[in-house]
Amino acid sequence: MPKTAELADIPLGAHVTSAGHAYEILRDGLIWGRWKPGEKLKPQHLKTEISTTSSALREALIRLAGEGFVTFEEQRGFSTIRPTPSSFLELRHLRVLLELDAARLSVERGNLEWETNLSAAHHRLIFLEDKMRSSDDLRSYIKWWSRYDGQFHEALIAACGSELLKQQFRSIYDKYRLHAVTELRTFGFRGETTTREHNDIVTAALDRDADACTAAIERHVTVYRDGD
Amino acid sequence: MPKTAELADIPLGAHVTSAGHAYEILRDGLIWGRWKPGEKLKPQHLKTEISTTSSALREALIRLAGEGFVTFEEQRGFSTIRPTPSSFLELRHLRVLLELDAARLSVERGNLEWETNLSAAHHRLIFLEDKMRSSDDLRSYIKWWSRYDGQFHEALIAACGSELLKQQFRSIYDKYRLHAVTELRTFGFRGETTTREHNDIVTAALDRDADACTAAIERHVTVYRDGD
DNA sequence: TGACAACAGATTTTCGAAATTATTTATTTT
DNA sequence: AAAATAAATAATTTCGAAAATCTGTTGTCA
16 A cells, blocks of 8 residues: 555656656656647647656657657647547547457456466555545545556456557556546546455456456446437 | 659658658668668767658657657667567567557448448558559569558548547557558568458458458458567 | 838758767676 | 786767757838
């Protein structure tokens, strides 16, 4: 369990290069809404916020544009993406497609180590969810919950046997998270329901019931049925 | 039908910036095996091959690394990816996953314009395949066949309703193509079989038979069953 | 008023040289 | 000879200023 001091902020990965560092800062800031949707990201401007040079920022922004976290147009620079209901649904659809496929493979192929890691990730997640239900200030928990949720879903698909599939899932999941942050703030934490869903997923996975597992994931992800 | 002169080379998209230009050249070169697998791509070196500055090349390489066409490690630069049997299977698996889903949606949602475009793309493709069967020098056709095949599969999924899904498919398809180029050179053009498979796909699609269509696609893509 | 050109300010792109870091080669030590 | 160290070479990263391009404003003309 994290100490209180650690709960305040998640440490970013250590990076040797300044461009790599700028990339981490920007990526984190983008996911957590540091800049308004559609806002222009000008290297010259950002170098006061993030203390580095505009060249390093440009390089980081190019990488983020490739991953779809920012948009880029030749001669007119970078902007944050504009989350729309439609882009949210597209991301969710792709997330479900990838996760169901990967989870099915994982359930079929996973060994004891996979079970153990999944169990551990699940335990850590529901422990935090328990804490959250008995707290009135959720904001400080959201980042950690988000991280643990991500690690849980990664543990679930870890044994799918395809590095590419895992990598694609992670990329989509992170962009989905960027969109869902808004929703999390609007609708709040769903508490016991979420915990029950996570339980269903793990139970089915450890029972090696791929159909039940994928069904549980789909229920879990598509809770807000806003016009699929 | 392309003129002979055009057949020799496919024109790259016009770009305003020199980094964008370098990106196009590099991407095309990577797909068509201009550099050996695992070969280091050093900006300083490349600027003699591709006449531009090392900075522009670095920027282009960063973008290509983000898309997975080259690998990148901090402090030790860029290299071309090493196609392995395993990475080929992973790409193919993901390609099938995305294309089946997108094609099903397209078949369900496509309108008359979709039908028309698909029909056109198909016509152009089988016309070239006909020519190829009665030719003894296939090498000059491969690039064009590859392009038309890509356009055909894009036309097929065009009506899926998700820009993100189409974009992801394209990215995976291009990397799949990079791998398949080797295979195409090894096994050669499969001729009549391929044409029949393309026919099956279009027929099912225009019949609005999603199940038959996805089955036909899967047969088409997973022809070389090397240990899935 | 509206269309258009010229201008000014801001932003993006280009470029290459200096600083940093990795890699290879040569030398010394065990 | 093998391992460790040092020097030389090569590659990567950083940096900022100049060039090119875009954007918004002002002024002119029909």
